[in-house]
Amino acid sequence: MATIKEIEETIVEEFGYYDDWMGKYEYIIELGKSLPLVDEKYKTEENLIKGCQSRVWLYAELEGDKIIYTADSDAIITKGIIGLLIRVLSHQTPDDIINTNLSFIDRIGLKEHLSPTRSNGLVSMIKQMKLYALALKTKML
Amino acid sequence: MTAVAQHKTVLDVEKVRKDFPILSRKVNGKPLVYFDNAASSQKPQSVIDATNKYYSFENANIHRGVHTLSQEATSAYEVVREKVRAFINADKSHEIIFTKGTTDSINLVAFSIGRTNVNEGDEVLISAMEHHSNIVPWQMVCEEKKATLKVIPINDDGELMMDEFRKLLSKKTKIVAVTHISNSLGTVNPVKEIIAAAHEKGIPVLIDGAQAIHHTTVDVKELDCDFYAFSAHKMYGPTGVGVLYGKEELLNAIPPYQGGGDMIKTVTFEKTTYNELPHKFEAGTPNIAGGIAFGAAIDYINSLGFENISAYEHELTEYALQELKTVPGIKFIGNAKERASVISFLLDNIHPYDAGVILDKMGIAVRTGHHCTQPLMDRFRIPGTVRASFAFYNTKEEVDVLVKGLHKVIDMFK
Numbered sequence: 001m002a003t004i005k006e007i008e009e010t011i012v013e014e015f016g017y018y019d020d021w022m023g024k025y026e027y028i029i030e031l032g033k034s035l036p037l038v039d040e041k042y043k044t045e046e047n048l049i050k051g052c053q054s055r056v057w058l059y060a061e062l063e064g065d066k067i068i069y070t071a072d073s074d075a076i077i078t079k080g081i082i083g084l085l086i087r088v089l090s091h092q093t094p095d096d097i098i099n100t101n102l103s104f105i106d107r108i109g110l111k112e113h114l115s116p117t118r119s120n121g122l123v124s125m126i127k128q129m130k131l132y133a134l135a136l137k138t139k140m141l
Numbered sequence: 142m143t144a145v146a147q148h149k150t151v152l153d154v155e156k157v158r159k160d161f162p163i164l165s166r167k168v169n170g171k172p173l174v175y176f177d178n179a180a181s182s183q184k185p186q187s188v189i190d191a192t193n194k195y196y197s198f199e200n201a202n203i204h205r206g207v208h209t210l211s212q213e214a215t216s217a218y219e220v221v222r223e224k225v226r227a228f229i230n231a232d233k234s235h236e237i238i239f240t241k242g243t244t245d246s247i248n249l250v251a252f253s254i255g256r257t258n259v260n261e262g263d264e265v266l267i268s269a270m271e272h273h274s275n276i277v278p279w280q281m282v283c284e285e286k287k288a289t290l291k292v293i294p295i296n297d298d299g300e301l302m303m304d305e306f307r308k309l310l311s312k313k314t315k316i317v318a319v320t321h322i323s324n325s326l327g328t329v330n331p332v333k334e335i336i337a338a339a340h341e342k343g344i345p346v347l348i349d350g351a352q353a354i355h356h357t358t359v360d361v362k363e364l365d366c367d368f369y370a371f372s373a374h375k376m377y378g379p380t381g382v383g384v385l386y387g388k389e390e391l392l393n394a395i396p397p398y399q400g401g402g403d404m405i406k407t408v409t410f411e412k413t414t415y416n417e418l419p420h421k422f423e424a425g426t427p428n429i430a431g432g433i434a435f436g437a438a439i440d441y442i443n444s445l446g447f448e449n450i451s452a453y454e455h456e457l458t459e460y461a462l463q464e465l466k467t468v469p470g471i472k473f474i475g476n477a478k479e480r481a482s483v484i485s486f487l488l489d490n491i492h493p494y495d496a497g498v499i500l501d502k503m504g505i506a507v508r509t510g511h512h513c514t515q516p517l518m519d520r521f522r523i524p525g526t527v528r529a530s531f532a533f534y535n536t537k538e539e540v541d542v543l544v545k546g547l548h549k550v551i552d553m554f555k
């Protein structure tokens with residue numbers, strides 16, 4: 001299984017094929033459409049990350065010592081972006097997730113989505129993913 | 142053809158655009174198309190210059206010093222109060238209270254009236270299309286006083302149900318607070334009728350004029366409203382400045398909202414006597430530079446003339462509605478017969494956020510989301526809308542850019 005850093009590199013490489021914003025966003029939209037969806041029964045208020053504009057449901061569970069994330073959103077771009085996060089962080093160990101410092105979002109030119117004023121809550125998504133990792137880690141002990 | 146041409150407005154948009162430096166900038170490599178005027182409008186050079194000039198040559202605190210600068214600043218500031226008075230045709234300039242903005246103005250009334258006039262079991266009446274800033278202050282008052290917040294419902298076109306409104310007026314109603322124009326739907330409410338009906342029962346009325354003051358002539362005497370609130374930043378002026386108009390006798394009857402300097406006559410530790418209007422409601426050093434620049438904004442609007450502004454904005458809105466109708470899957474939220482230059486819509490099942498992100502990439506600034514009117518979005522069972530709101534410096538060509546952009550959005554998400 002590839003490490004977080006390795007997957008980040010692959011994504012950066014993939015996005016390198018697009019030299020304009022349109023291509024990048026079309027790719028994100030494609031990713032959004034193919035996101036592994038949260039099981040309906042987990043689409044609860046509890047699993048809702050409250051961004052201002054689009055709603056995001058995030059669920060995490062343990063498979064052995066790895067964390068599996070699933071998510072959904074009512075906005076496709078948001079879904080595409082969380083899909084990228086899942087690709088990087090899913091199937092990793094809690095410790096790796098907690099300690100990672102993601103660089104790919106900035107590097108693929110989606111930094112604007114990271115600014116705290118942007119109301120799609122990408123920052124809260126990453127935070128929530130790490131919180132899940134922390135919670136599930138204590139479960140493993 | 143010529144008959145139509147003669148009815149065209151006399152506003153020279155190309156010339157007007159040159160007054161607004163920001164309109165020539167690029168966003169994401171594309172010429173900026175600024176359609177978020179309902180959130181905040183852009184500023185003409187004269188407003189920017191007035192701010193600059195104040196800080197460069199006139200800066201001093203007002204109402205305090207005997208020295209020349211302070212007196213000059215005081216008169217410059219007070220001249221604006223008189224300008225605002227004339228602008229809304231109020232009787233007296235001390236009926237113009239300077240605030241931080243609409244939100245601040247509404248809070249002032251809510252908390253002052255709340256303290257004196259609202260008691261347990263009373264009611265405050267607002268509408269289903271209010272901005273959060275005309276909901277939350279009243280909710281806070283109602284909660285504190287164990288009063289009830291009542292809501293005038295709207296129909297599917299986004300118009301107030303006036304019969305229901307009349308039924309909701311009762312002996313318990315202590316104040317009616319409604320918006321003149323809806324920031325989410327563009328609906329122009331029959332405020333004159335609302336005020337008359339409330340007055341028949343002796344109930345005072347506050348009008349939230351944040352979305353009306355820059356689109357049309359507002360005459361507070363003709364409306365006979367008791368309070369009228371608005372913000373300078375939506376009328377081509379600076380942020381952090383707003384107005385509360387109030388009838389003299391009402392402003393005299395309610396207690397001050399905040400305590401501090403400027404609002405007092407005498408202070409001892411035992412008792413303070415309050416200053417006269419308008420100072421009673423203007424505690425502390427105000428936004429003097431903003432106030433003076435606000436004066437420049439009013440001058441600017443007056444120089445164009447509401448007749449021209451309204452006619453042009455109407456023409457542009459009609460054009461936009463007609464062109465937007467050709468976009469496949471578009472659904473307008475708000476179809477009021479009386480409407481202002483605000484158009485809210487959805488594209489099939491494309492999330493407003495998705496549309497907003499892509500439009501932004503094309504240099505088009507629209508607002509997406511609930512527009513601080515969450516209860517209204519719940520009423521239509523939608524998460525939000527895409528909102529395009531126009532000012533007199535927008536053009537039909539820009540509308541065409543938006544329409545093209547929307548086609549692109551549909552393409553990308555289908």
Ligand SMILES: Cc1ncc(COP(=O)(O)O)c(C=O)c1O
Binds near residue numbers: 243244275
């Ligand atoms: C109808 C309405 N009321 C109140 C406000 C609040 O104005 P401000 O933020 O300037 O206080 C707005 C601004 O969006 C508005 O559109």
